[in-house]
Amino acid sequence: MDKLNFIYPEIFISLSIMFLLILGVFKKNSSNLINNLSILTLIGTLVLIFNHPFNTNLNIFNGSYKIDFISSYMKILTILSGIFVLITSSKFLKIFKIFQIEYSILILCSILGMFVMISSNDLIVFYIGLELQSLSLYVLASFNRDNIKSSEAGLKYFVLSALSSGLLLYGCSLIYGFTGTTNFNEISNIINNNQYGLTFGIVFILAGLAFKISAVPFHMWAPDVYEGSPTSVTLFFAVAPKIAALTVFIRFLYVPFINVIEQWQLIIVFLSIASMVFGAIAAIGQKNLKRLIAYSSIGHMGYALAGLCTGTIEGVQSSILYISIYLVMNFGFFSCLFMLKRNNKYHEDIDDLSGLSKNHPLIALSLLIILFSLAGIPPLAGFFAKFYIFKAVLEQSMYYLAIIGLLSTVIAAFYYLRVVKIMYFDSEKEKFDTDYTLGLKFTLSLSTILILFYFIYPSKLVEIVSKINII
Amino acid sequence: MLAHTLFFYIFSFIAISSAIMVTASKNTVHSVLFLILDFITISCLFIMIGAEFLGMIMLIVYVGAVAVLFLFVVMMLNVAQQKKEWFSSNDSSKHIPVGVLISIIIFFELTVVIGGWRYKPDIVSSMSLPLNTDITNTHSIGKILYTDYIHLFQLSGMILLVAMIGAIVLTFRERSGLKRQSYFAQISRERSDSVELIDVPSKKGVDIDD
Numbered sequence: 069m070d071k072l073n074f075i076y077p078e079i080f081i082s083l084s085i086m087f088l089l090i091l092g093v094f095k096k097n098s099s100n101l102i103n104n105l106s107i108l109t110l111i112g113t114l115v116l117i118f119n120h121p122f123n124t125n126l127n128i129f130n131g132s133y134k135i136d137f138i139s140s141y142m143k144i145l146t147i148l149s150g151i152f153v154l155i156t157s158s159k160f161l162k163i164f165k166i167f168q169i170e171y172s173i174l175i176l177c178s179i180l181g182m183f184v185m186i187s188s189n190d191l192i193v194f195y196i197g198l199e200l201q202s203l204s205l206y207v208l209a210s211f212n213r214d215n216i217k218s219s220e221a222g223l224k225y226f227v228l229s230a231l232s233s234g235l236l237l238y239g240c241s242l243i244y245g246f247t248g249t250t251n252f253n254e255i256s257n258i259i260n261n262n263q264y265g266l267t268f269g270i271v272f273i274l275a276g277l278a279f280k281i282s283a284v285p286f287h288m289w290a291p292d293v294y295e296g297s298p299t300s301v302t303l304f305f306a307v308a309p310k311i312a313a314l315t316v317f318i319r320f321l322y323v324p325f326i327n328v329i330e331q332w333q334l335i336i337v338f339l340s341i342a343s344m345v346f347g348a349i350a351a352i353g354q355k356n357l358k359r360l361i362a363y364s365s366i367g368h369m370g371y372a373l374a375g376l377c378t379g380t381i382e383g384v385q386s387s388i389l390y391i392s393i394y395l396v397m398n399f400g401f402f403s404c405l406f407m408l409k410r411n412n413k414y415h416e417d418i419d420d421l422s423g424l425s426k427n428h429p430l431i432a433l434s435l436l437i438i439l440f441s442l443a444g445i446p447p448l449a450g451f452f453a454k455f456y457i458f459k460a461v462l463e464q465s466m467y468y469l470a471i472i473g474l475l476s477t478v479i480a481a482f483y484y485l486r487v488v489k490i491m492y493f494d495s496e497k498e499k500f501d502t503d504y505t506l507g508l509k510f511t512l513s514l515s516t517i518l519i520l521f522y523f524i525y526p527s528k529l530v531e532i533v534s535k536i537n538i539i
Numbered sequence: 540m541l542a543h544t545l546f547f548y549i550f551s552f553i554a555i556s557s558a559i560m561v562t563a564s565k566n567t568v569h570s571v572l573f574l575i576l577d578f579i580t581i582s583c584l585f586i587m588i589g590a591e592f593l594g595m596i597m598l599i600v601y602v603g604a605v606a607v608l609f610l611f612v613v614m615m616l617n618v619a620q621q622k623k624e625w626f627s628s629n630d631s632s633k634h635i636p637v638g639v640l641i642s643i644i645i646f647f648e649l650t651v652v653i654g655g656w657r658y659k660p661d662i663v664s665s666m667s668l669p670l671n672t673d674i675t676n677t678h679s680i681g682k683i684l685y686t687d688y689i690h691l692f693q694l695s696g697m698i699l700l701v702a703m704i705g706a707i708v709l710t711f712r713e714r715s716g717l718k719r720q721s722y723f724a725q726i727s728r729e730r731s732d733s734v735e736l737i738d739v740p741s742k743k744g745v746d747i748d749d
Contacts, residue, residue, distance in 0.1 A: 075690075082697060085697075086700075089704070129689075129690050132690075133690060168708065170704055170708045173704065174704060174705070177700075177701045180697065192688075192691060193690070196694045196698070197694070199698055200698050200701060203698060203701045203702060204701050204705070206705065207701070207705035207708055211708070213708075213709055222709075
């Protein structure tokens with residue numbers, strides 16, 4: 069057990085969960101304290117990840133748990149999303165009277181699950197991590213239990229997610245049956261091209277994974293769950309599980325099955341095209357901002373998958389860049405949503421934004437920048453994200469994919485710009501409250517600045533991500 | 540060997556007949572009791588073939604937890620009095636043909652699967668596997684569960700913790716106005732806290748607030 073120091077982040081976060089739970093149970097009215105301590109826990113975990121060198125590449129627990137550059141990078145992204153969710157959501161939860169100690173503890177639990185998923189190099193480890201993550205998310209989705217929509221969201225997510233877990237496990241059992249091992253590296257040594265059972269296994273696992281990142285045709289849960297859950301949980305849903313699931317996607321496709329790429333490439337291409345097109349078209353008729361962002365996230369996942377289906381390391385890197393920038397844009401967007409509060413009531417319809425530019429010019433400007441970036445208009449960060457993807461796709465001469473992607477970007481620009489039009493040219497409404505918390509202001513300004521000035525120095529992020537080498 | 544075979548048949552007979560009684564008995568509580576009998580008999584069968592760990596887990600999990608939970612649910616929902624006869628109510632009679640059809644198909648599929656497995660030419664007999672008979676099942680499961688798979692074992696514990704937190708978050712409601720006994724407050728009460736001597740002025744009386 070001399071390599072135990074490489075899983076210190078996981079150990080630390082588990083011990084903190086138990087400690088915070090005991091503390092929260094014994095100390096009355098300690099929600100605020102637990103929330104702050106959870107943020108500190110996440111910062112401590114971040115430090116522990118930085119503690120071991122990034123270029124390590126080692127397998128522990130008999131090769132079933134992998135610590136390498138991609139796992140460290142994705143874990144950092146997950147932790148950052150956790151920190152931002154916790155610092156932006158405390159006020160929101162207080163107003164809804166659901167600010168309980170369990171909220172931050174469940175977020176920590178699900179981050180632990182994501183860590184396990186990100187580092188997994190084995191089907192069983194991956195599945196256990198997935199379950200740990202999903203179980204916490206089910207509870208978080210129905211956290212506002214007196215609200216019927218929130219309960220519906222939790223139940224819907226639970227039932228459909230259990231179904232997809234079933235598909236995934238069936239795929240795992242097929243792969244185990246045909247190769248005799250669950251370890252990714254050992255599977256890659258054993259497989260050959262004409263095992264049809266193995267292809268079935270890949271398809272089932274891909275279906276289960278596509279469900280977790282809400283790619284079409286496994287997306288039907290996303291809009292309802294996004295709308296029903298408390299907004300802070302929606303923010304968590306929109307970023308963190310996608311990071312973890314995308315990492316598993318990368319590891320699962322590129323470690324054991326890179327040699328049978330012709331078996332899965334078309335599936336990913338289909339998922340990608342369907343998500344891009346559906347995400348763009350279905351969002352047009354939406355009136356609720358949370359549903360809008362749900363469809364937009366479906367579309368964005370389509371672009372991330374487009375990078376994956378190239379089968380090259382550049383494609384993987386472009387996907388990772390995409391998800392990193394997507395994360396920043398979502399933080400900005402949700403911070404704006406948290407600011408739309410009037411008389412202790414949150415507003416989340418697109419019409420509520422009308423005339424925002426007259427009353428709150430700064431919020432309107434930030435939202436404008438974020439929406440332009442989501443639509444992929446240069447020179448904002450969202451443009452670069454799409455640029456990297458299309459570059460990787462074109463290098464593999466998959467022109468049809470790039471063309472469909474570009475066309476759906478144009479369609480998607482319509483509904484983003486419609487929101488901008490409502491903000492800037494429609495008649496103004498009552499003012500919103502302006503008692504923003506420090507964390508909210510900080511998150512919004514940071515994400516807006518990152519999006520706006522990304523083009524000045526884009527090479528740093530590219531340089532970091534280009535160190536990722538999965539194969 | 541004869542005793543072994545005899546016991547096998549006895550247990551199998553009890554298992555099958557109690558399984559039939561689960562569906563056939565008119566009282567739901569009796570059904571659950573037969574289910575428990577079925578579980579116990581099957582765990583006996585497991586122990587007979589040498590899988591004592593599986594048998595004991597079966598007893599603990601299915602009999603100890605699941606079946607007792609069923610019993611609670613059945614008794615609380617008060618569905619025990621089903622006086623109507625077997626399959627005779629008008630609602631369910633429409634489902635009988637479909638149910639019979641599906642049962643026949645499942646039976647057919649099982650026959651094919653088991654037949655194909657039994658007569659597969661290159662099947663590996665379980666007797667030929669290199670089993671170490673010196674150590675028990677429990678011992679060998681423990682040997683890999685706490686070494687090679689320790690991380691999975693610990694993570695399963697975390698999953699159970701999350702399930703517990705989730706169940707409490709979603710169902711627990713703190714009732715207001717509830718009077719609870721506080722031992723500490725009771726014990727630490729002093730005479731001076733609660734008894735007060737007052738000089739009552741003549742013809743004025745005293746105010747008693749609480």
